[in-house]
Amino acid sequence: MAQVICISAGQLSTKKANNRLNRLNQYLNYGLLSLASVLKRNGLAPVVIHGHFSAPNETLQTAFAHGLADSRLPALLSIPSFYAVAWAREFIAEAKALLPNLRIIVGGRWVIGNRPDQLRAMLPEADLIIPGLAEERIVELVTGTKALHFGEAPMGLSIASRLDYSLLHNRSLYQPSIEIARGCGMGCSFCQEKDEKLQPLKSPSVLVDELESTLLADDLIEMTPYFETSMFVPNKRWADGLRVALDQARMTVKWRTEGRVDTIKPELLPALSSSGMSILDLGLESASPTQLLRMQKTRDPEKYLERASRLLEACAENQVKVKVNILLFAGENDDTISQTLDWLEKHRECIYGVSANPVIVFGWHEEAEAYLNTLAQFGATRDHSPCSGVTHINLSERVNYEDSLALARLISSRFMRAGRYYKLKSFSYFPRTYGFNDFLLDMAQDAGAHSFSTAFLDECIQEVMGMVA
Template sequence: MNRIFCISAGQLIVKKTDNKISRRNRYLNYGLLSLATILKQEGWNPVQIHGHFESPSITLQKCISLGFNYSSLPLLISVPSFYAISWLNEFIELVKESNPKVKIILGGRWVIGNRKDLMKKAVPKADIVVAGIADSIITQIIRSDSSCHPINLSIKSNQINQYPSLDYSLLVERHLYQPSIEVARGCGMGCSFCQEKDEKLLPLKAPQVLIEEIKSTIIRDELTEMTPYFEASMFVPNGKWVDEFQLLRNKYNLEFKWRAEGRVDAINSKHIKKLAQTGLKVLDLGLESASLQQLTRMSKTKNPEKYLFRASDLIKNAYVHNINIKVNILLSAGENEETISETLDWLEKHREYIKGVSVGPVIVFGWSSNTKEYIKELARYGASISHSPALGITHLNLSDEIDYEKSIMISKEISRQFMGAEDYFYLKSFSYFSRDYRYEDFLADISSEKSDYSFNNALTITNRLLNVMLG
C-alpha cells in the first residue's frame, strides 16, 4: 500500500524527572495531524505514528507493519522539541537501512525556526527541511518530491480551513489519545519567555465548525472518558462565542467535558458561569508568579497588582462553578527567597480554589544565535548559564542564591505543597495519560520505583520546601 507516513519524533531524553509516570504521557502532535488531515483531503493516504518515549526501533516496526517498506512516498517527520533530536537521528538511521530510497522531509516550527541550515547540520541524513507552518504548502512538497499522484484533487489547497478539523482516523491507536482540538493560533502579548510573544492572535474557531469536529472525534467506550483539550496559546472567548457554542451544544444534545489554557488576565471572569455550562471542567492558568517584581521582569504585565487581583477573582469564580484550576508557575531570572515566598503566600491564600500546581524554572530553547540576546536579558536580573543537556536547550542558574539544581528542587516542593497524587492523576488523565491507564495502574507504578515526584504521594503537607530554600 502506497501511503505517506507521518511520524512525530519521540524522545530519548525526558524533560522532567525520568520515571515511569513521566513516560506514561501520551502527547498528541495535533500540528502534524493537521497536515495529515490536509493530505487526506487532497486524496493521499496518510497515517500518523508517535514515537513518544519508545525506542526508535519500535516506531519503525510499527511503520513496517503498516506497509512502510512498500511505499515510494516521502516520510514526514515532525520535531516537536529539541529533546527529540537524538531520537530523530537514531530513527532516521534505522529508516535508511530499512528503506534506502525513501526521502525524509523534516518539519517542526518551534525547533527549526529560521535556521534550516542548522537543523540540516544537526540531522544530516534528512533530505529536506521545511520551516514554519506547512499547512498551505504540504501538498506541493509531497508532489514535488514524488512521482506519485493523489487519488483525486477535488479539494484545492486554497480551500483548506484556517484550522483544519482533525481526522483522528489517521492516528494509530487513536482510541488511546485524549483529543486535542486547535481553536486558535498566536498570542502577541509580549511575555519575554514565550515563543509566540510576537505572533498575532487569530480569531477563535467558529463554534459550528468546532461542534462538528467534536461530534466526529469523541468516541464512547469502556476506557477513560474522552475529554478534548481546546488548544490555543491564548484562549480568549467573548460572550457571543460562548453563547453560540452553548446553543449548538444543546441543539445536538452533546455532553462532554473539555479543557483549555489561558492567561489569568485574558479570560473574562463574567463568562465563567456560561463556560462551565458548556462543559469546561479544567482550566490551566498561566499565573507564572505572584511576585510583583518577577511579573514585571517577565513582561507578563505592566500592572502586577491589577493582574493578581484579576487572577484571584477568576480562580475563585471558577471554583464556585466547579471548574478545576491548575496554576502554572514559572521560576525566572532573579528569583530569591523573597520572590518565591510571595508566590507561595499567594498560592496558600488560594489553596482551596486550586486543583493542582505545575512549577518549573525557565529553560531557554533555540539555536544559540537566536537565544543569546534573551540570555543577556536574563543575565541582567542575575541569571547565568548552568549547562546544556542537549542541542538547543540551555538550563540556567536563576540567581546567585538559586542555582539550577536548587530551582528544580524548589519547583517540585512547591508542586508537592499544593497537589496530591489523586489530583495529579485526575489532571493528567484528563488530557495526557493513555485512556487505558487506570488509577490503580498509576499507584502500582508509584509503588514499583523510588522517584522524586512533583506531587505529594503521602497527601500531607511537609516543610521540606523551607529546608530546601534555607539549606
Template sequence: MDRIFCISAGQLIVKKSDTVINRQNRYLNYGLLSLATELRKSGWNALQIQGLFESPIETVKKCIDFGFCNLSTLPFLISVPSFYAISWVNEFISLIKEINSSVKIIIGGRWVIADRSDLMQSLVPDADIVVPGLADRNITRIVESCLSFEFEKLKIPVSTLKNSLDYNLLYERELYQPSLEVSRGCGMGCSFCQEKNEPLQRLKSSSIIIDEAKSILIDDNLNKMNIYFESSMFIPTRSWVESLKEKREHELLFFDWRSESRVDTINLKLVKHLAEAGLKVLDLGLESASKSQLIRMGKTRNAALYLDRASRLLKECHVNGIFVKINILLFAGETSETISETIEWLMLHRQYIKGVSVGPLIVFGWECNTEDYIKELQSYGASRSHMPTEGVQHINLSDEIDHGKAIDISKEISEEFMTKEDYFYLKSFSYFSRDYRFEDFKNDLTR
C-alpha cells in the same frame, strides 16, 4: 497501497524525569495530524505514528507492520516537536535508510527549526528536505516534489472531506485525549514565550468546533474522552460562549473540555457561562505571585492589579465548578524571598486550586537566536548552567538558586499544592493514555 508515514519524533533525552508514570503521557501532535489530514484530503494514504518514549526501532517496527519495506516509494514526514528529539530523529532515519536507502525524509518543526533550516540540516544531515514554519497549505506540493513519477492516489468522496482533523489516521487513536486547535497566536510580549510576537487569531466558530467534536469523540470503556481546546491565549466572547453552549445542547453533545489562558484575559462575567458550555479544567498561566518577577517576565505593568484579578478569577471558577491548574515559572533573578511570595499567595488560595505545575526557566532555540535573551536574563542575576542537548540551555536563576536547586523547589511546590488524586485527574483528563487507570497509577507510585 503504499503509505506516507507521518512520524511524531520521540525522545531519547527527556525534559521531565524518565519515570514509569511520565511514560504514560501521550502528548498529541495535533499539528502533524493536521498535515496528515491534508494529505488524506488530497488522496494520499497517510498514517501518523507517535514515537513518544519508545526507542526508534519500536516505531520502525510499527511502520514495517503497516507495509514499509525496501520497495516503498513515498516519503516520510517527521515532525520534530522539541530539541530533545533530535537524537531520536537521527537514529530513526538511520534505521529507515538501512531498510530503504532511497526513501525521502521530510522534517519539520515550527518552533524548533524557526528560520534556521541550515542549522537543522546540519543537526539532521540525512534529512532530504527541511521545512520551516507552517506547512498546512504546502504539504501536498512538498510531498509531490519528492516524486519523479505519477502516483495513484486514493479516491475519496467529497462528502467525507471535513474541516476536522482525521483521527482515524492516528495509530492507536483511542488511547489519546483529543485536541482541537481553536486559535493561534498570542502577541502579549511575555519574554519567555515563543508566540510573544505572533498575532492572536479569532476563535474558531462554535459550529465548526461541534462538527469536529462529533467526528472525534469515542464512547467506550476507557477513561472518559475529553477535548483540549488548544489556544495560546484563550479569549472567549459572550456570543461565542453562548453559541457553543446552545449547539452542545442541541446536539446532546455534553463533552467536557479544557483550555489555557492568562489570568487577565478572561472576562469574569463569562466564567459561569463557560462552565455551562462544558469548560471543566482551566490552565492558568499565573507564572508568579512575586510582583518584581512578574514585571521582569513582562507579564504585566501593574502587578498588584494582576494578582487581584487572578484571585477573583480563581474564586469565580471555584464557585462555578471549574477546576484550575496554576502554572508557575521560576524565572531569572529568583530568590528565596520571591519564591516565598509566590508560595504565600498560593497558600492563601489553596482551596480554589486543583493543582500547581512548576518549572524553572529553560531557554529553547538556536544559540545565535537566543544570545540577546540570555544577556537580558543575566542582567537579572541569572547565568548559564549547561546544555543537555543542542538548542536547550539550562539556567542558574541567581547566585542563590542554581538550576538543580530550582528543579528541587519546583517539585516541592507542586507536591505541596497537588494531591496524588488531583494529579491523576488533571493528567488523565488530557494527557495520560486512556487505558491508564488510577489503580495502575497507584501501583506505579511504589515502583
C-alpha cells in the same frame, strides 16, 4: 491510495524527572495530524505514528507494519521539541540503513525556527527540511503536484486545521486536542507566533461538528478534549454559542484549555462552565510583584494579582478546576519565593493543583542569546545544555539549577495531591487505558521521585473513585 508514513519524533529521555509516570505522557502532535488530514483530503492514505518514549527502532517497526517499505512517497518526520532531535537522528539513520532509497521530509517549526541550516547540520541524512507551517504546501512537497482546493473556509480557522483522528495509530489511546485558534502576536522574541495575528476562536458550530466526528464512546476513560490555542480570549457570545451548539447536537463535553490571567474575564466563568469547560491551566507564573515585572507579565502586579484572585474565585464558584502554572524565573530569592508561596496558600481552596518549573531557554544559539542576556541582568547564569537548543540556568546566586529543580518539586507537591495529579493527567495526557490502580502501582515503584504529595492517600483514592465530591 498512496500510503504516506508520518512520524512524530520521540525522545530518548524525559524533559522532567525520568520516572514511569512521565514516560506515560502522550503528547499529541496535532500539527503533524493536521498535515496528515490535509493529505487524506487530497486523496492520499496517511498514517500518523508517535514515537513518544519508545526506542526509534520500535517506532520504525511500527512504520514497516503500516507499509513504509512499500510506499513510493516520502515519509514525514515531525520534530516537536529540541529534546526529540537525538531520537530523530537515530530514526533516520536506522530507516536509511534498511531503506537506502527512502526520502524523509523533516518539519517542526518550534525547533527549526528561522535556522533550517542548524537542523540540517544535525540531521545530514534528512532529504528536505521545511520551516514554518506547511498545510498549503504539504501535498506538493509529498507528491510533486499542487494541492486540491480545500473548499469554503469556516469561520475561525481554515478547513485545513480540522484533525482527522482516524489517521492516528492507536487512536483510541489518545485524549484529543482540538485546535480552536492560531496566532498570538504578543511579540515575545522566543516564539514562532510572535508576529502572527491572533485569529478569532473557531465558531461553535464548526467546533461541535469536529467534536462529533472525533470523540469516541467506548469502554475506556472518557474522552475529554484539550482546546488548543496560544491565546485563549473567549467572550460570552462564543461561550453561549458553544453551549447552544452542544445542546442542539445533544452532546455533553468536558473540555480543558490554557489561559492567562489577563485574557479571561471572571464574569465569563458561568457561561464557560455551562459550555463544558472543566479544567483551566492558568498561567499565573508568579505572585511576586518583582518577578512579574521581570517576566513582563504585567505593568501593574497589584492589579494583575487582584484579577487572578477574582478569576480563581469565579472558577471555584462554577466548578472549574484550576491548575496553576508557576515559573521559577531569573533573580528568584527567599523573598520572591515566599511571596508566591504565601499567595498560593491564601488561595489554596480555589486551586486544584500546581505545576512549578524553572525557566528553560529554548532556541538555537543565535536566537537564544538575547534572551539569555536579558536573564543575566537579573542575576541568572548558564548552567548547562542537555541538548542543542536547550539551556538550563542558575536562577540567581541564591538559587542554582539543582536548587530550582528541588524548589519546583517542593512547590508542586505542596499544592498537588496524588489523586488530583492522576485526574489531571488522565483528563489530557495518560493513555485512556491507564486506570488509577495502574497509577498507584507505578507511583509506588518510583517513590519520592514525584512532583505531588502522597499524603492522605486514602482520601485521594476516595476522591478519584468518586466517593468524595
